[in-house]
Every structure is written in C-alpha cells, then in structure tokens.
Amino acid sequence: MTKKESSDNFDVIVIGAGVGGLTAASLLAKAGKKVLLVEKEPKPGGFVSALIYQSYQFDTAARLIMGCTADSPFGPGPVYTLLSQLGVLKQCEFIRVQPFVTMRLPGSSFQMWSGRHAFMEGLKKEFPTGLENLPHLFDLFSRIYRGVISFSTASNPWGLLKIPFLFPDLIRYRNATVEDVLVRYIPDLRPRTAVASLWPYIGLTPGRSSFLMWATMMASYIEEGAFFCKGGLHRLADVVANAFINQGGELMLGSEVTKILVKNGAANGVELASGQKFFAPNILCGIDCRHAFSESIDPRQLPHSYRNRLDRLEPSIMALNISLITDLDLPALGFGFETLFFDSWDVEQVWRNLINGQIGIFSMTMTTAADPSLARPGQHLVSALCGLPAEIKRTPEATKKLGATLLAEIEKNIPELTNHLVFAKNGALTEGYIDQVFSSIYGWAATPQQIGIHRLGQRTPLKGLYLVGHWTQPGHGVISVVLSGMAVAKTILK
Ligand SMILES: Cc1cc2nc3c(=O)[nH]c(=O)nc-3n(C[C@H](O)[C@H](O)[C@H](O)COP(=O)(O)OP(=O)(O)OC[C@H]3O[C@@H](n4cnc5c(N)ncnc54)[C@H](O)[C@@H]3O)c2cc1C
Known part of the structure; x- marks a missing residue:
C-alpha cells in the first residue's frame, strides 16, 4: 500500500497511521489537501491491525466496534459516516455480535446483549431484583452519548457554547466516577457490580473511571450494538488506508518520525529515522504524546504551563x-x-x-x-x-x-x-x-479529570501542531478516535 513520496512539501503531515491518524488523513486527502501519512510499522492501523502468524490473522488489541450502522437511535454512527464519506462503505462487512459479552464471576454467569430489553433480561435472569432503575440509566447513557457526539462534531464556537445548555448531564457528571453514579441507581452490591462489569474496557475500576466515558461506551453497546468486521477488525484500517491512497494521499510505512521540526515558533515538518525531511504547515500527531513532546520536539518549544500539565497526566494501563x-x-x-x-x-x-x-x-x-x-x-x-x-x-x-x-x-x-x-x-x-x-492501551487513563474537555485539546500551543487519536479529546476507543480525526480535519480545513 506504500506510495513513493513524490516531493518534500505537503499541506498536511500526519504522524502515525492508527485509526485516528487514518481518519484525519483520509478526510483531508478527500478534501483535496496534499497529505503525507508516516507510519513506523510495516502496516497501518496501530491498535486496529492484525498479528499475523502463518496464514492466521489475530485481532489482538481492538476486537469490537460500535458506531458503524446508519440506523442507530443516535443517527448514523461515526464509523459509518467516515466510510460513507470516503465512498468505501461496501468494503467493510460488519457482523453483529450478540450477546456482546458473557461475564463469569464466582458462582455466577450472565450475558450482556444489545437492545434495552435484551440487556435488561440478560441481567435479570441472574439478578431478579435490584435493577428497577436500569431504564433511567439507559436514558442517561443516551443523553450523554448524544452530548459527546454533539461536542465532538460541533462546527463552530457557538455550537460548542450551546452544548452545556442542551446536554446539562455533561456538566453535571463531569467529575463523577462510575461508582458515584451507580450507587445512587443500584444500591445492591451484586447487581451494581454486574452492571459495572464492563469496567475493564475503560481500564480503571468503577471507583476511578469517568462516568461520562463509561456511559458513552454503555450507550453505544446497548443502543447501537457491537460489531466485528468480516475478515478481521483490522480490515477497517486497511480499507481506510486504501481510500486515503485512492484520494491521492501518500502513505509511508516502516518509517519512523524522530523529530517534529519547528521554525519561527511553528511546527513546519518532520524528520524520519532515515534522515529524510518533509515539510508542511500543518502537522498532526497521532502517537504517544509523552514521546512526541519529550523525544520528537524540544520541550522548550512548549509553554511551561503545557509541560506541567503533560507531567501531571496519568497514562492508561x-x-x-x-x-x-x-x-x-x-x-x-x-x-x-x-x-x-x-x-x-x-x-x-x-x-x-x-x-x-x-x-x-x-x-x-x-x-x-x-x-x-x-x-x-x-x-x-x-x-x-x-x-x-x-x-x-x-x-x-x-x-x-x-x-x-x-x-x-x-x-x-x-x-x-x-x-x-x-x-x-x-x-x-x-x-x-x-x-x-x-503500553498505555487507551492513551491517558480515563479518569474524570482526563476525559472530554479535560483531555488535551486537538490544538496545541505550538502553531501548526495538532493532536489526533486517543491522547486527545474526546477519549479512547475506535469511535472516539474517529471523532477526533473528523474534528481535527474540520479544524484544518477551516
Ligand atoms: C488491547 C487493546 C484492546 C482494545 N480493545 C478495543 C475494542 O475492543 N474496541 C475499541 O473501540 N477500542 C479498543 N481499544 C482501544 C483502541 O484500539 C484505541 O483507543 C485506538 O485504536 C487508538 O487509535 P489511535 O489512532 O489513537 O492510536 P494507535 O492505534 O496507537 O496508533 C498510533 C500509530 O502511530 C504509530 N507510531 C508511533 N510512533 C510513531 C513514530 N514515531 N513515527 C511514525 N509512526 C508512529 C504506531 O505504530 C501506530 O500505528 C483497545 C486497545 C487495546 C490496546
């Protein structure tokens, strides 16, 4: 899939072909920008790529995605929207996974199904009482998910300003953990533990994980459904990478960016391990921020307050x-x-x-x-x-x-x-x-203090340098990084 780089100058250079970088790169290429996407591995996808052994292909990191249908209660999902904008919808066949998970705890086993009624029934078999408030929680999850989508896709500052009024739950629960909220809805310990049992997908226990992040995930599992991709989930990344190339984008695989170049206080290019240099007025960084801001860039290029903030952030597990x-x-x-x-x-x-x-x-x-x-x-x-x-x-x-x-x-x-x-x-x-x-499977840990608007913004204090992927807003997971890619592409196109 690699194209030979044709010149040193581009409109945009994207570092890292994870799903976040791929989303931004492909949308920018589709909009007519000259884009170079540089990936250090021999294949695109990052955590959505395959481990290949003999003739077998394992999806060892991301395995399930949501947001890939047209007809969810929230409208077309972000993955669906991306694929249709790129004109490659037919190239990914999504297979619904039902039940999407089976939980095994000492002395107990139950399943989680998509669909409010099916989800409720799956739990009620094991916990006949204690789940009476679950329908109110479903409503709350949905309101939060709608708010997160509106926040991530707001097209202007006025749209952003309206979000707290349209979705007050985003403000109300901004500092809440899963446990803080669940204990009010489900007082009994066992049914509460059961409802919270997808917490490993957030990477933190319910007492530490952001309620907003967890509620968004629960809304998409319950209302949109969970899906695998025929041929492996990594096919999604391959399809977007091919669409990027077909839109005229240039993909360099097996090429590590070692330096982000800065001139007159603005990011203006990258240097590869091979010594090659490429230039662009917009650099999108879709890699581990800790590495990018310590090894690839002279930290002195960043304001003291931003460096302090970076030092305080906690990586995920x-x-x-x-x-x-x-x-x-x-x-x-x-x-x-x-x-x-x-x-x-x-x-x-x-x-x-x-x-x-x-x-x-x-x-x-x-x-x-x-x-x-x-x-x-x-x-x-x-x-x-x-x-x-x-x-x-x-x-x-x-x-x-x-x-x-x-x-x-x-x-x-x-x-x-x-x-x-x-x-x-x-x-x-x-x-x-x-x-x-x-390492750091979800970027920063999904605590209430590190999610949504508390996560690093897509604009950085360094002119011309943007973030994309799960180190930036709104959070981790394939849907979130697709949203981050869409948002940063929109910002650059403006
Ligand atoms: C074990 C595991 C299970 C998961 N399960 C799910 C799941 O089931 N569903 C779900 O939605 N999400 C899941 N996630 C989370 C999801 O996969 C990630 O949040 C998302 O894929 C991150 O995408 P990204 O583009 O931000 O970054 P990444 O996928 O990390 O991509 C970054 C890319 O940058 C490249 N790179 C790094 N340094 C350089 C450099 N110097 N130069 C050039 N390239 C570089 C990397 O090789 C990589 O390809 C899981 C993650 C893990 C690890």
Whole structure:
C-alpha cells in the first residue's frame, strides 16, 4: 500500500497511521489537501491491525466496534459516516455480535446483549431484583452519548457554547466516577457490580473511571450494538488506508518520525529515522504524546504551563495478550465471541491482585465465533487479554511468566484446552501461544479529570501542531478516535 513520496512539501503531515491518524488523513486527502501519512510499522492501523502468524490473522488489541450502522437511535454512527464519506462503505462487512459479552464471576454467569430489553433480561435472569432503575440509566447513557457526539462534531464556537445548555448531564457528571453514579441507581452490591462489569474496557475500576466515558461506551453497546468486521477488525484500517491512497494521499510505512521540526515558533515538518525531511504547515500527531513532546520536539518549544500539565497526566494501563489456536469445540462448551472472567466480586481486590502479579481478571475473545473463515474448519482463534497496571515492570522474563500465568488461568476455566493447542501440536511455538505487551492501551487513563474537555485539546500551543487519536479529546476507543480525526480535519480545513 506504500506510495513513493513524490516531493518534500505537503499541506498536511500526519504522524502515525492508527485509526485516528487514518481518519484525519483520509478526510483531508478527500478534501483535496496534499497529505503525507508516516507510519513506523510495516502496516497501518496501530491498535486496529492484525498479528499475523502463518496464514492466521489475530485481532489482538481492538476486537469490537460500535458506531458503524446508519440506523442507530443516535443517527448514523461515526464509523459509518467516515466510510460513507470516503465512498468505501461496501468494503467493510460488519457482523453483529450478540450477546456482546458473557461475564463469569464466582458462582455466577450472565450475558450482556444489545437492545434495552435484551440487556435488561440478560441481567435479570441472574439478578431478579435490584435493577428497577436500569431504564433511567439507559436514558442517561443516551443523553450523554448524544452530548459527546454533539461536542465532538460541533462546527463552530457557538455550537460548542450551546452544548452545556442542551446536554446539562455533561456538566453535571463531569467529575463523577462510575461508582458515584451507580450507587445512587443500584444500591445492591451484586447487581451494581454486574452492571459495572464492563469496567475493564475503560481500564480503571468503577471507583476511578469517568462516568461520562463509561456511559458513552454503555450507550453505544446497548443502543447501537457491537460489531466485528468480516475478515478481521483490522480490515477497517486497511480499507481506510486504501481510500486515503485512492484520494491521492501518500502513505509511508516502516518509517519512523524522530523529530517534529519547528521554525519561527511553528511546527513546519518532520524528520524520519532515515534522515529524510518533509515539510508542511500543518502537522498532526497521532502517537504517544509523552514521546512526541519529550523525544520528537524540544520541550522548550512548549509553554511551561503545557509541560506541567503533560507531567501531571496519568497514562492508561498496559495489557498483556496471548493468542492461540485451538481445535477444542469452544462453542459447544458455551463460549461465544467474548467472555470476561473475574476471580472475585470485589473489584478493588481484583485490581490489587493485578498489581501483585496475579491475574484477577481477563478477557477471552474468539473471533472465529463471528467469522469462522478466519481459521480452518474445526479450529478457533483465541486471544486472551489482561490489564497490567503501569507499576508492573516490563521485562521479557516478566512477560513470559505472566503469559504462562494467563494460560494457566484459562486452563482453570477450560481444563481441556492444554491438549488442544494447535501451535503446540505443530511444535511451532514451545509455549503454544504468542505473547504481546501493549503500553498505555487507551492513551491517558480515563479518569474524570482526563476525559472530554479535560483531555488535551486537538490544538496545541505550538502553531501548526495538532493532536489526533486517543491522547486527545474526546477519549479512547475506535469511535472516539474517529471523532477526533473528523474534528481535527474540520479544524484544518477551516
Ligand atoms: C488491547 C487493546 C484492546 C482494545 N480493545 C478495543 C475494542 O475492543 N474496541 C475499541 O473501540 N477500542 C479498543 N481499544 C482501544 C483502541 O484500539 C484505541 O483507543 C485506538 O485504536 C487508538 O487509535 P489511535 O489512532 O489513537 O492510536 P494507535 O492505534 O496507537 O496508533 C498510533 C500509530 O502511530 C504509530 N507510531 C508511533 N510512533 C510513531 C513514530 N514515531 N513515527 C511514525 N509512526 C508512529 C504506531 O505504530 C501506530 O500505528 C483497545 C486497545 C487495546 C490496546
């Protein structure tokens, strides 16, 4: 997909071909701008790209997306809007995942379904009482989601000024955690823990995670539905990357930006590891902000207050993933696309276990449940993921040890798995799986103080330098980074 760069001068240079960077780059190219997109990996997508092993393709980071249909109660979703604006809607076939998750807690198992009624019924089977206020929560989630979309897509300052009046919940709950709000709606501990149990997708326990971020996620799961993409979720990134090229954009893969060039107090270009330099009056930075503002740019180019703010921001957790192939009939054992396993009802204990190197919670995703063509008949692709608090030391030995612990945890729940690892049978991998560590999986931690307008803005104090992706507003996840890409493209086009 790489095009050979044709000149040194562009209208816009985008650093990082994650979904945030891809969204902005493709929309700007479509609008006629001359855009260079530089990506250090040999493939685009960032956390939405595939881990390839032999003929298998694993989606090891992002696995489920929302916002990809035309007919949700909130109108066309952001992913749908992007693909239709680029004219590539037909190239991604989205497969609805229902139920979107199964939760397994000690002595209990329940499923979460999209659709208000189905969601309620899924929980009520296990918790017949205590969920009477759930319909009010659904309404609140929806109001918040509408507010977030309006905030992210506001086309002028007047539109932005109106948001607090049109969506007062955004102001009311701006400092609230999930626990702060849920305790008022669901006083009983067990049903409350159950409703909050998607907290690992935020990367923080309910006592620390932003209610606005969680409510937005819940609204999209419940009202829009969760989807996988035929051929793998990474196909979404490939389709947008191809659309970018077809609009005349230039994509350089396997090229690392080492410096953001600054002249007369304005960002005006990038330097690559190879020493090549490219110039543009607009630079979009879609990479880890901590790296960008310390290694790629002389921090003295930034005002003291901005540097202080950067120093105070808390990054999100890391994660360990192991990917394996099994010929065990997991659907016959009751497993669907996604299962979350918790070893305790006490979420703070689960978190402490993680810090102490035990795995108190992990997810298991079987992408072949949505698209069986991803593996040979009778085989399943499984990726298991557990969060790692930033305090954990990241060494190859520690990763190996944690990978083995994660496999042992899966085996506790599925004892037959060990004898059904296809990799091990082939002798291709001694462990029987591939391990991967992701750092700062959601950009900044999604605390109330680091989400929405509290997250770094897309404009930076350095003229010509903008942020895109999950280090900037409105937050993390594919929908959020698509919204950030749309917003920054709009700003530049103005
Ligand atoms: C394990 C995991 C599971 C997740 N699950 C989901 C999910 O199910 N659903 C969901 O919606 N979201 C999920 N997310 C979150 C979602 O994937 C991210 O929020 C989103 O994809 C981030 O996109 P981005 O464009 O901001 O950044 P990234 O995807 O991080 O992209 C940044 C890109 O910049 C490149 N880059 C870095 N440095 C340089 C450099 N110096 N020069 C050039 N290029 C560079 C990187 O290689 C990368 O391609 C998950 C994330 C993780 C890690």
